[in-house]
Amino acid sequence: MEWETVIGLEVHVQLATRTKIFSGASTRFGAPPNTQACAVDLAMPGTLPVLNSEALRMAVCFGLAIEASIAPVSVFDRKNYFYPDLPKGYQISQLDHPIVSGGRIRIELPDGSSKTIRVTRAHLEEDAGKSLHEDFHGLTGIDLNRAGTPLLEIVSEPEIRSAQEAVAYLRQIHSIVRYLGISDGNMAEGSLRCDVNISLRRPGASAFGTRTEIKNVNSFRFVEKAIAVERERQAEILEQGGQVVQETRLYDPVRNETRAMRSKEVAHDYRYFPEPDLLPVHVDPRFIEAVRATLPELPDAKAARLRSEYGLPAYDAAVLCASRELADYFEGVVAACGDAKTSANWVMVELLGLLNRENLEIGDSRVPADALGTLIRRIADGTISGRIAKTVFEAMWAGEGDPDAIIAARGLRQLADTGAIEAIVDAVLAANAAQVESYRAAEAQKRVKMFGFFVGQVMRESKGKANPQQVNELLRRKLDGE
Numbered sequence: 377m378e379w380e381t382v383i384g385l386e387v388h389v390q391l392a393t394r395t396k397i398f399s400g401a402s403t404r405f406g407a408p409p410n411t412q413a414c415a416v417d418l419a420m421p422g423t424l425p426v427l428n429s430e431a432l433r434m435a436v437c438f439g440l441a442i443e444a445s446i447a448p449v450s451v452f453d454r455k456n457y458f459y460p461d462l463p464k465g466y467q468i469s470q471l472d473h474p475i476v477s478g479g480r481i482r483i484e485l486p487d488g489s490s491k492t493i494r495v496t497r498a499h500l501e502e503d504a505g506k507s508l509h510e511d512f513h514g515l516t517g518i519d520l521n522r523a524g525t526p527l528l529e530i531v532s533e534p535e536i537r538s539a540q541e542a543v544a545y546l547r548q549i550h551s552i553v554r555y556l557g558i559s560d561g562n563m564a565e566g567s568l569r570c571d572v573n574i575s576l577r578r579p580g581a582s583a584f585g586t587r588t589e590i591k592n593v594n595s596f597r598f599v600e601k602a603i604a605v606e607r608e609r610q611a612e613i614l615e616q617g618g619q620v621v622q623e624t625r626l627y628d629p630v631r632n633e634t635r636a637m638r639s640k641e642v643a644h645d646y647r648y649f650p651e652p653d654l655l656p657v658h659v660d661p662r663f664i665e666a667v668r669a670t671l672p673e674l675p676d677a678k679a680a681r682l683r684s685e686y687g688l689p690a691y692d693a694a695v696l697c698a699s700r701e702l703a704d705y706f707e708g709v710v711a712a713c714g715d716a717k718t719s720a721n722w723v724m725v726e727l728l729g730l731l732n733r734e735n736l737e738i739g740d741s742r743v744p745a746d747a748l749g750t751l752i753r754r755i756a757d758g759t760i761s762g763r764i765a766k767t768v769f770e771a772m773w774a775g776e777g778d779p780d781a782i783i784a785a786r787g788l789r790q791l792a793d794t795g796a797i798e799a800i801v802d803a804v805l806a807a808n809a810a811q812v813e814s815y816r817a818a819e820a821q822k823r824v825k826m827f828g829f830f831v832g833q834v835m836r837e838s839k840g841k842a843n844p845q846q847v848n849e850l851l852r853r854k855l856d857g858e
Contacts, residue, residue, distance in 0.1 A: 383536035397526035398425030413520035419464040434558040444479030461505030474499035483544040602627035686716035712749020
């Protein structure tokens, strides 16, 4: 049967403040358990929260980046629920008066199309602690280091219609918050995670189906897989005449399944009421404009500029703008060599290939942008061939020095002496007389493949140093009897 998938995402972004949202405790990741939880985080009697102004600035920064409205007055509320890693018995969040309202995220899809997803709201709240199960036999440990870490929860409209769209939306948020510098977006460390709300309905229907919520999915791949298996589960229930139960579920990546966690709560279950220990937040328009003036060039704008300024295809521009650091690296390579298209190819294929192979970020690159630019210049000026350049690049990655030093030390300078190359060509043709006769007797279409054989032989005899253009010209002239 035909079903339309309806998806909304609640993305939790951990803000990159040095201290927590309502206390002065550190937010540094990786500290021993419970060493970064102060009296406020532990909800000791007599302690009072104080709002971190930097968290507020970061929330405004995100709101402006997605063209949302910044509330002149926002209010914090208590969201009451009882869980071991929530010492106060409530979470300070925002319900009816969030700091950010509206906005939109434009996504690019694999088929080349684009779509705009509206954002309902983005609000500030504190994170809970963390329950640890692995190291305790039959028990649960509680680490409150994360309690009170500032979060920006970004809630989308239910306008996402596939797992691909959901991943594209999540990737775009990941890119935006990193461009803005308000989060490192490290999903492995929990800096960015999301809840997936999903339901099914008949195509053309206006009413939504009963939704389930998949909690705390922390990778792009798991988001895609969780949506796929939950969609299949709901479709099977509906096609058998059953009803989907509104509930919160967990995704198990080992079994590739979702399973029930608890019945789905609604707002009144949390008994929200205004936080009595925090005054309403009044945001001055001058503050908003001051934040706006600090906004960097964002991914979409940067991609558009790369297309117009460097003549890059849309796909190349999108890949290079995936992170601010990668785009800056690319522009550094272009500045050093002046060839945008070749720079894009080297960054996207050779550099990203090595980074992915070793699971590194662009900031961990062992080849500086200006050094890669110099390498590309050496291809352009005929010092080395593109094939030898790959050998030089590997040596640069291994720490053997700059391109010129490696070329000199290994004797890799390209052979450009026409007489020397012609001697190699003559020797190859003499040694392969039968293939020469076959080539000359062949039809034009077959000659193309046969020609590659001769090129390969010449390059082998020259140890890859012969100038490919000269090799091609000499071979064509001699094989065609010119």
